[in-house]
Amino acid sequence: MLSLRFLSPTTLRRVRNWLFVGTVLASGTAVGPWTSLAHAADDESASLDALERQMARIQAEQRELQKTMLSMQKQIAAHRAALTHGGKAGTPTTSGHHVLTARNAAIAPGTENTLHSGEPETGISFGGDTTTAMDTHAGHGVRHASDGSIQPVFSGANEKPEVDAVIGHRAEDIISRIAENGVGPHARETAGAQAAGALGDHGVFHMGPVTLILGGFLDASTVLENRHIASGTFNYWQAMPYPNESRYHTNNFEGSARYSRISLMARGNVDAHSTISGFYEMDFGAGADTTDAYESNSYAFRMRQLYLAYDNSDLNFHFLAGQAWSMLTPGRIGIIPRQESLPETIESSMLAGQTWARQLQFRFVKDFLQHRLWLGLSIENSATLYDTTGFTDNAGAVTLPNGKTATISSNGTGLTNDAPFSNEIAPDVIAKVAWDPSWGHYEAEGILHFPHDRVASVGEGRNHTAIAGGGGGSMVLPVVPHKVEVRLAGLAGVGIGRYGSVLLPDATLKSTGEPVPIPSVQATGGVIAHPNPLIDVYGYFGYQAAGRRYSNYGDGSYGYGNPNYSNAGCEVELSTLGCTANTRSVMEATIGAWYRFFKGKYGTVEAGAQLAYSRRDAWKGQGGAPDTSMSQIFLDFRYLPFQ
Known part of the structure; x- marks a missing residue:
């Protein structure tokens, strides 16, 4: 004794x-x-x-x-x-x-x-x-x-x-200290953390060896804009009207609570070195066939994230399987779920030029040098976004000028909805390296994508596969650690337009039916300040552009950005002349702030305001290169019961 x-x-x-x-x-x-x-x-x-x-x-x-x-x-x-x-x-x-x-x-x-x-x-x-x-x-x-x-x-x-080891705990406030890069994680109550899927610090329950953690918020947001775009606080920039549409000449107000969110994590320690966790995040952002905007506003429950993660602190190995933010999404420390570097904006589409997707993936990550160097490989669900301007597209069966048919997609059947699902031959392959020195967070990444279709006529056919991809990176610079930071990110390549918020096309078709990846580039920059624990202030600029890929066959014009397309009617309201106006680029500049005016054991109540200006430019055609713009005011109130 x-x-x-x-x-x-x-x-x-x-x-x-x-x-x-x-x-x-x-x-x-x-x-x-x-x-x-x-x-x-x-x-x-x-x-x-x-x-x-x-x-x-x-x-x-x-x-x-x-x-x-x-x-x-x-x-x-x-x-x-x-x-x-x-x-x-x-x-x-x-x-x-x-x-x-x-x-x-x-x-x-x-x-x-x-x-x-x-x-x-x-x-x-x-x-x-x-x-x-x-x-x-x-x-x-x-x-x-x-x-x-x-x-x-x-x-x-x-x-x-x-x-x-702390990495096995999966607690954001501790895992941020792994690299001590001056950036740290999102503070839990900030809008950036909420967008990434932050867990609560109040809603924590223990069921034997398993810990359950709640997160999420109740949201009431509105937008007032000088153009009528029926997408609410989700900006669909491709629908910004030109003067030929009456929607261009009228203001629009819309509000909803549909982006209220709830999340749940279950976590348990397998042994002294490893932890397994499951994360489920959902909101009401989906519009069902029964959604009634005049009376009930009954939006559908949808899955945002749903994945399991395994972390081993002895081997410094991390595995994720399920639907999560794509590994292409910029991060702020290591390669860690729920630490994605997302804008603090109110708009649900975040920011023009923002790189992101939420999709099924199998992610393998290894870290080195006391958690400063991270290497990741992710196999992710593929989906090619086609532009078929000039062609006759019958639900994914595209009629070619030579009389053949190119099949690029099919409508969903069985338990899936009627939306088109592209014909894919392989998943997207994404690799990333992240570096956390004593100051800042830095990433470099690359992606491979394989657009695929089948061209056939009666009795014969042939498959076609193109190779697409690109690369980019991001950085977070803690100008004043935990007070002021600068964020920069970008991605460029061919056939990867869908990974940007604007949803520019990945590919088009040759007149003979083979897929042609479209060049694209996207970039964002922002300054974010936290003058005190109750206030966040931000300013962002985003840009996304797509190149031209087109062909001509006989008297027909096909593809994306073809200079033979007519834009002659784009400037006259209700003109009967053509206005093809394939999007060349979209930019957005925005500023905003969040104020948490109640914070205690009961949770956090915050309000946000945002001003945004967007501009859409089209490729030049017959009649010129039209452009359009939009100004918006966003307001938001949120209650975070678990923060």
């Missing part, structure tokens, strides 16, 4: 006193409440008051006793460290572990004993503080806090080693 000679006389005296208090609490004082209740019929009010005072006194005594026990555990831990390690932190124990390794040294100062997320991870809680196990030795362990003091580590009831 461990000797207590090293304990100070003051500590021993406190222990003796509180052991006496504990004996009294277990015997005499415990009878008090029941005695009071027995006389409740005579004086119910006085008895209840006395009971409350007695409970408060017992709770205060329990807190003092817990503090004394924690002090004893610290002294025991320090004594063990002196005996086992000769007083040297970081020395390997007999089991091969370290007191403090580079892998788990990433916990930020001030968070050693308390997880900011509000959820107790592995460990034992005293007075609201949670001590997280970093290493074990004979069922106990030690670690050094930022002030150099010894901190005790408690193992579980079964004397099994606890999780020993």
Whole structure:
């Protein structure tokens, strides 16, 4: 049995006193409440008051006793460290572990004993503080806090080693300290974190070895714009009208709560080094056939994200399977789910030129150099967005000028809806490298895509596959760490237009039917400031453009951006002349702010305002190169019950 000679006389005296208090609490004082209740019929009010005072006194005594026990555990831990390690932190124990390794040294100062997320991870809680196990030795362990003091580590009831590295915990407030790049994660309550799928810090529940964490918000947003585009706060820039349409000449107001969101994560520790988690995020952004904009506004429930993740802190390996933000989406630290670098804008389509998709993927990630260098490979669901201007397109069966038919897509059948699903031969292959030095976050990425179709006539046919792809990158520059940051991102290539918010086409067809990838480029830049914990201010500029790919056959003109197309009627309202106007580029400039005016145990209530200006330019055709623009004012109120 461990000797207590090293304990100070003051500590021993406190222990003796509180052991006496504990004996009294277990015997005499415990009878008090029941005695009071027995006389409740005579004086119910006085008895209840006395009971409350007695409970408060017992709770205060329990807190003092817990503090004394924690002090004893610290002294025991320090004594063990002196005996086992000769007083040297970081020395390997007999089991091969370290007191403090580079892998788990990433916990930020001030968070050693308390997880900011509000959820107790592995460990034992005293007075609201949670001590997280970093290493074990004979069922106990030690670690050094930022002030150099010894901190005790408690193992579980079964004397099994606890999780020993922060990356396995999947808690955003801790995982940000892995690289210490000056950027950190999204602060949970910010709009950028909400867009990425931030978890709550209030809605945390424990069901045996599994932790359940709630997230999401109730949203009421509106937009006032000087053009009529029936897409609400989701900007569909390709529908921005030219002056030939009456929609160009009228303002439009629309509001909805359809983008309210709920998320749920289930997480459990498989062993001392690995964690498995499942994440489900959904909203009401889908419009069903029964949606009635005049009465019920009954929008459909839809899946935003749904995936499982496995993280192993011993191998520094991470795996994700399911629907999540594409790995092409810019991030802000490592290659980590729910840490995507997304704009704080109110508009649901985020920003023109923003690189993103949410789709099925199988992602494999390995990190090196104490979590500073990250390599990722993702196999993701493919979908080619075709432009068939000039052709006759019958639900994906495109009639060619030579009389043959090119099949590029088919409408959904069975349990899928009637929307067209492109004919794909292989998934998209995406690779990314991320670097987190001591200042900033930097990424480089590449993608391969394979547009595919079949050209046939009666009795014969042939398949055609093109090779498309591109590359790009992003960076987050913490000009004033955690106060002001600059974000830059871009992607360029051929056949990858759908990965931008504007949804420019990936490919068109030759007159003979073979798929032709269309060149595209997209870029965004922004400045985001957090002057205090309640206010976020932002300004962004985004740009996306598509090149020309066209052909002529006989008297016919085909493809994207063909200069033979007529644009003669684009400037006259209700003109009967043509206005093909294939989009050449879209730009957007926007500024906005969020203010969290209520924040407490009940959650967070915030309001946002955004001003946006967009411009759409068309490829030149017969009659010129028309352009159009749009100005918008967005307003939003959100209640985040779990933040």
